[in-house]
Structure formats: C-alpha cells, structure tokens
Amino acid sequence: MTGVEGYMYPNEITLYWSVLIVLYPFITGLVAGAFILASLERVFNVAAVKPTYRLALLTALSFLLVAPLPLVLHLGHPFRSPEMYFTPHATSAMAMFGYVYMWYLMAVLVFEIWLDYRREIVFLSQSTQGLLGIVYKIMTLGSTNISERALHIDERVGWVVTLVGIPSAFMLHGYVGFIFGSIKANPWWSSPLMPVVFIFSAMVSGIAGVMLLYMGLTKLRKQTIDMRCVDSIAMYLFYIFIIDFSLEMLDLVHRIYEADESFRSLDFMVHTKLYFSQIVIQICLGTILPLVLLFLTQVVKLPEIARKRIYAISGCLALIGIFAMRWNVVIGGQLFSKSFLGYTTYKMALVTKEGLFMAIALTLLPLLFLWVLIKLLPPWPETSEHAPAIGD
Amino acid sequence: MNISRRQILILLPAAAVAWKSVLAGTPEASPNYKMTDHWWSMLIDIPKCIGCGNCVRACQTENDVPDGFFRTWVERYHVTDYHMENPEVISPDGGKEGFPVAVADEGKYFFVPKMCNHCTDSPCTQVCPVGATFTGPDGVVLIDPKYCLGCAYCVQACPYGCRYIHPEKKVADKCTLCYHRITKGLTTACCEACPTGARQLIDLKNPKDPIHEFLKTHDVQVLKPQMATGAKAFYNGLDGSVR
Numbered sequence: 001m002t003g004v005e006g007y008m009y010p011n012e013i014t015l016y017w018s019v020l021i022v023l024y025p026f027i028t029g030l031v032a033g034a035f036i037l038a039s040l041e042r043v044f045n046v047a048a049v050k051p052t053y054r055l056a057l058l059t060a061l062s063f064l065l066v067a068p069l070p071l072v073l074h075l076g077h078p079f080r081s082p083e084m085y086f087t088p089h090a091t092s093a094m095a096m097f098g099y100v101y102m103w104y105l106m107a108v109l110v111f112e113i114w115l116d117y118r119r120e121i122v123f124l125s126q127s128t129q130g131l132l133g134i135v136y137k138i139m140t141l142g143s144t145n146i147s148e149r150a151l152h153i154d155e156r157v158g159w160v161v162t163l164v165g166i167p168s169a170f171m172l173h174g175y176v177g178f179i180f181g182s183i184k185a186n187p188w189w190s191s192p193l194m195p196v197v198f199i200f201s202a203m204v205s206g207i208a209g210v211m212l213l214y215m216g217l218t219k220l221r222k223q224t225i226d227m228r229c230v231d232s233i234a235m236y237l238f239y240i241f242i243i244d245f246s247l248e249m250l251d252l253v254h255r256i257y258e259a260d261e262s263f264r265s266l267d268f269m270v271h272t273k274l275y276f277s278q279i280v281i282q283i284c285l286g287t288i289l290p291l292v293l294l295f296l297t298q299v300v301k302l303p304e305i306a307r308k309r310i311y312a313i314s315g316c317l318a319l320i321g322i323f324a325m326r327w328n329v330v331i332g333g334q335l336f337s338k339s340f341l342g343y344t345t346y347k348m349a350l351v352t353k354e355g356l357f358m359a360i361a362l363t364l365l366p367l368l369f370l371w372v373l374i375k376l377l378p379p380w381p382e383t384s385e386h387a388p389a390i391g392d
Numbered sequence: 393m394n395i396s397r398r399q400i401l402i403l404l405p406a407a408a409v410a411w412k413s414v415l416a417g418t419p420e421a422s423p424n425y426k427m428t429d430h431w432w433s434m435l436i437d438i439p440k441c442i443g444c445g446n447c448v449r450a451c452q453t454e455n456d457v458p459d460g461f462f463r464t465w466v467e468r469y470h471v472t473d474y475h476m477e478n479p480e481v482i483s484p485d486g487g488k489e490g491f492p493v494a495v496a497d498e499g500k501y502f503f504v505p506k507m508c509n510h511c512t513d514s515p516c517t518q519v520c521p522v523g524a525t526f527t528g529p530d531g532v533v534l535i536d537p538k539y540c541l542g543c544a545y546c547v548q549a550c551p552y553g554c555r556y557i558h559p560e561k562k563v564a565d566k567c568t569l570c571y572h573r574i575t576k577g578l579t580t581a582c583c584e585a586c587p588t589g590a591r592q593l594i595d596l597k598n599p600k601d602p603i604h605e606f607l608k609t610h611d612v613q614v615l616k617p618q619m620a621t622g623a624k625a626f627y628n629g630l631d632g633s634v635r
Contacts, residue, residue: 010461010553011461014460016544080522183519333548339635341479
C-alpha cells in the first residue's frame with residue numbers, strides 16, 4: 001500500500017491524530033508559558049519584565065480561548081463533546097481536560113485580568129459612550145468601587161490568584177504531556193518525563209512568543225523597546241531553554257542507552273521519516289541555534305541593535321523548534337507500527353476539517369482575539385488617559 | 393370515520409417512520425442470557441490455522457466492516473534462524489483472500505489470526521473520556537456508538553492495533569466478539585467459518601467448557617504479555633517472534 005514500508009497492523013495505516021492535535025499542545029503551551037512569564041512580575045517581583053505583564057496575560061487568554069477548538073474540530077462527533085463535562089470517565093486523562101481548562105480560564109486567567117484591569121474598566125465604563133460603553137459596564141460586573149482600600153484588596157487577591165495560577169499553568173500543560181506520556185502502548189510517548197518536558201517547552205514557547213509580540217507591537221506603535229525588559233526575558237528564555245533541552249536530551253540518551261525492544265524501530269524512524277522535522281528543524285534549527293545565539297547575548301557585550309535582532313531571530317526559531325517538537329511527538333508517535341516492523345506516512349490534507357488551511361486559521365485566530373482584547377483593554381500604560389497602569 | 397387532509401398530513405410521516413421500523417425488524421431478544429454467568433474469551437490454535445481468510449471474510453460480512461479496516465485479520469510470519477527478532481510479516485488486505493505462495497526455502501512460515509483481546513484491564517477502556525467503551529460483566533469489551541465522541545484516544549491506547557475509527561459512523565469500532573450472536577447461544581462468525589477449528593469461543597465461567605482441559609495440557613500464551621492488559625485471546629503454539 002502507498003506510503004507504507006515494512007509491516008503495519010492493517011488498522012494502523014491511517015493516522016487518526018492530525019495536524020490539529022499538533023496545534024493543540026502548541027497553543028496550550030503558549031498559554032502556560034505566557035502566564036508563567038506574567039507571574040514573574042507579579043509573584044517573583046521581577047520588575048524588569050513589567051512592561052510585558054499585561055500583554056502576557058492577554059496573550060494567554062487569546063490563545064486559551066482557541067485551545068479547545070482543534071480538539072473539538074478533530075472529533076468524529078463534535079456535538080457530543082459536552083459529554084466530557086457531564087459524564088466524565090474518571091480513569092481518562094482526556095476527560096479531565098474540560099475541568100482543567102475551565103478552572104484555568106475562569107478561576108485563574110479571566111479573574112486575574114479582571115482584577116488587574118478593574119480600575120480602568122470602571123473609568124472606561126464611565127467615559128465611553130455607545131455599545132462599547134455598555135460592554136465596559138457589563139465588564140465591571142457591577143463592581144464600581146475603586147477606592148484605595150478596594151484597589152488594595154484587588155492587588156492582594158490578584159497576587160493570590162497568580163500564586164494559584166502558577167501550579168494551574170503547570171497542571172494545564174503537564175496534563176497535556178500526561179495524555180501522551182501515559183500511553184503504555186506507544187513507546188515513543190510513554191515516558192514519565194513527557195509532562196515535565198511539555199511544561200518546560202511550554203515555558204520556552206510562551207516566553208518567546210510574548211517577547212516577540214512585545215517587540216513587534218512596540219515597533220508597530222513606534223515606541224521604544226525597553227531593553228532592560230527584553231534582556232531579562234531573553235535571559236529567562238535562555239535558562240529555561242537549557243533546562244528544556246537537557247530534559248529532552250536526557251530522554252534521548254536514556255532511550256539510546258536502554259535500547260529496549262522499540263529502539264531499533266524508533267531509531268530508524270528518527271533517521272528517515274523524522275529526520276528533517278526532528279534532527280534538522282527541532283534540534284539543530286529550533287534548539288541549538290537559538291541557544292547559541294542567546295548564549296552569545298549572555299557572554300558578549302553586544303550593541304542594542306544586534307541584541308534586538310538576535311532576540312527576534314532566537315524567538316522565531318524557538319517557536320518553530322517547539323512546534324516541530326509537538327509535530328514529532330504527535331505525528332511521529334503514529335508513523336511506526338506497534339509491531340515495530342513498519343512505518344506509515346502522514347499525508348496532510350489542505351482544505352478539509354483537519355487540513356492545513358484550518359491549522360493556519362486556528363493559528364491566526366488567537367492573534368485576532370489578541371487584537372480585539374488589546375483594543376478593549378490596552379496593555380500599554382500611556383494609552384489610557386484616565387487611568388495610568390498600576391504602579392505608574 | 394372522517395379523516396381530514398390535515399390529519400392525513402400529520403399521520404403520513406408517522407406511518408412512514410413506523411413502517412421503516414417494521415421493515416428493519418425487531419432485534420431478537422435473548423431473555424435467558426445472564427451476563428454474570430459468562431466470562432468470554434477466544435482460543436486461537438496457531439498450528440491449526442491454514443491462512444484461508446475465511447474468518448476475515450465472515451467477520452466482514454457479519455459485522456458490515458468497512459473496506460480497508462479490520463475487526464480481525466490474519467498475519468503470515470516468516471522467521472529465519474538468524475532473524476528471530478525481525479520476522480518478515482505480511483497480511484495482504486488483512487489476509488481476506490488468503491496469501492501468496494511462500495517461496496523462501498529457509499526458516500518457517502506460520503499464520504497468526506489477530507483480533508481484539510478483550511483485555512480484563514483494557515487500556516482502551518481506561519482512556520475513553522466519556523466511558524463509551526466499557527467491559528461488560530461477561531468480559532466482552534464493547535463500544536456504545538451513540539456515545540462515542542470519535543476522539544481516537546482508544547485507538548492510540550490499544551497495543552494490538554485492533555481499533556479504528558469507522559469512516560462513515562465516525563466512531564471507534566472493533567471486534568464485539570459477535571455479541572449479537574453469543575448472547576443467543578451461537579458462536580462468533582469467525583469461529584463458525586473456520587474450517588480447522590483454529591478459533592474457538594471459550595467461556596471461562598462454564599465448568600463444562602473444554603478450554604479448561606486444553607489450558608491444563610497445552611502451553612498457552614497471550615500477545616505482548618509485558619503490556620499487562622489482561623488479554624483474553626489465548627494463543628496455543630505462539631512463537632516468540634510474534635508481536
């Protein structure tokens with residue numbers, strides 16, 4: 001049969017998890033990573049990254065709103081998906097998704113953003129007319145007290161929410177790793193390291209994503225990039241990237257040294273079907289190159305313009321590398337037979353429900369949401385006439 | 393009795409639905425079947441399998457299995473002395489139409505029928521997010537097609553490649569051990585069609601089932617025992633090279 005080498009069990013020839021399932025961990029990873037960057041300022045008092053605090057929160061929310069879409073679209077019966085909430089199966093990792101998602105969306109992200117923006121929302125609800133004014137009035141949820149004491153309470157509650165949010169962000173993405181890591185039938189996935197690798201790669205992608213958005217949006221607004229801020233973000237990106245890379249290498253070395261029954265098959269796959277996406281894109285281009293570039297910025301005193309360019313390139317490469325990692329996990333895990341005797345091929349469709357165009361649309365959709373959110377809740381201190389951002 | 397045009401318009405669609413149901417027939421009831429009295433499984437006697445593909449054809453006909461997908465299939469292994477770990481395996485169209493003539497002189501050839509192992513600790517059941525797949529009190533792993541989301545998590549979790557997503561129904565599908573037959577005292581379609589008795593439906597809770605004697609006197613193994621799934625498809629004469 002076309003696209004099959006060696007022997008596959010006959011039901012394995014078709015791949016059931018497509019590019020949309022690649023997109024799902026990529027998007028949730030961006031959410032978790034962006035939130036953890038925001039928490040640096042809020043909980044760990046890293047003042048340097050403050051200019052990105054609100055942008056990181058809005059980015060996390062934009063991507064979180066889109067996160068379930070690839071999953072739902074992939075289902076054979078999308079309208080049955082609410083059953084996961086109403087009749088969840090307690091032993092299924094996937095069944096917990098709905099709850100983790102709702103908890104993170106409502107109890108953490110929306111609540112924290114609302115608390116942080118409450119003062120501005122109250123001002124805007126009073127000063128804006130028309131439909132937008134009504135939207136702001138609804139967003140106040142009837143809470144218009146912006147006395148010193150009330151704002152102080154907001155601040156304290158917001159801190160607690162962020163504190164709760166950090167393990168929640170870990171849970172959100174760690175659980176995505178667990179979905180794959182707990183499948184004992186698939187040696188490419190089955191690893192207790194999987195959730196940990198997913199969490200750190202999420203942090204890499206989220207931090208890189210927010211850094212790029214901050215630099216890009218600041219440039220679009222013709223404002224000056226706060227170099228102290230991006231230098232700090234790049235430093236965190238570098239260190240977390242090292243941890244992420246070390247964990248992935250630990251997994252790789254362990255597999256090579258242990259060389260269990262699946263090793264020969266997986267090794268062959270990495271050197272053939274996954275060579276380009278794993279060795280070339282993920283490891284060389286998406287990990288080692290940005291790590292070297294970021295390392296340079298840490299040890300060599302480079303001029304501002306050079307640092308900006310390096311950060312932009314490293315950020316883009318890191319995002320490509322993390323996307324390739326998700327691809328290699330999801331698609332790679334279905335390319336080999338569980339008989340370890342053969343390989344199949346993934347042929348991506350173009351215009352189907354799970355095709356390339358849908359994947360591109362779902363990648364761009366969070367950016368559209370972000371644009372709306374930025375218009376509604378400007379994250380920049382100077383754009384709000386009535387209400388300077390907290391701390392200004 | 394006067395029936396108005398309005399009443400006819402209301403009655404006609406209802407009559408059409410009722411007629412369709414009459415034509416479909418009522419599922420045969422099995423009032424005497426008590427699930428807790430059984431613990432179903434399958435014995436596959438490898439030395440007896442001749443690779444004729446009767447079982448695959450019978451299964452596809454009985455269960456309306458879509459082309460290109462299999463509730464059961466037959467593999468032919470070719471194992472040579474120095475390549476025990478890398479056997480040459482083929483299963484053209486699931487072995488439905490039999491196999492080409494073997495040409496190699498060296499090594500050994502044998503056939504291995506495959507199907508859902510109806511595992512006691514089935515990983516597919518464990519991962520289903522809504523519990524649409526479940527193990528019945530009689531040990532048969534089934535899927536509720538009206539409840540399945542079609543997420544394919546169970547397909548990924550099955551170590552034996554026994555599940556697929558039905559291309560038209562968009563739900564997970566696999567061997568039901570011909571549940572509609574065994575609950576009425578019949579055997580499965582594949583067992584019925586096997587000319588050599590290489591497949592035998594067994595009921596471990598039935599003290600009169602000859603399987604008890606067979607298990608005492610033969611070396612019986614399950615596929616991938618390291619997976620600890622509690623597989624219940626028992627293989628007699630299973631070669632170590634079989635995956």
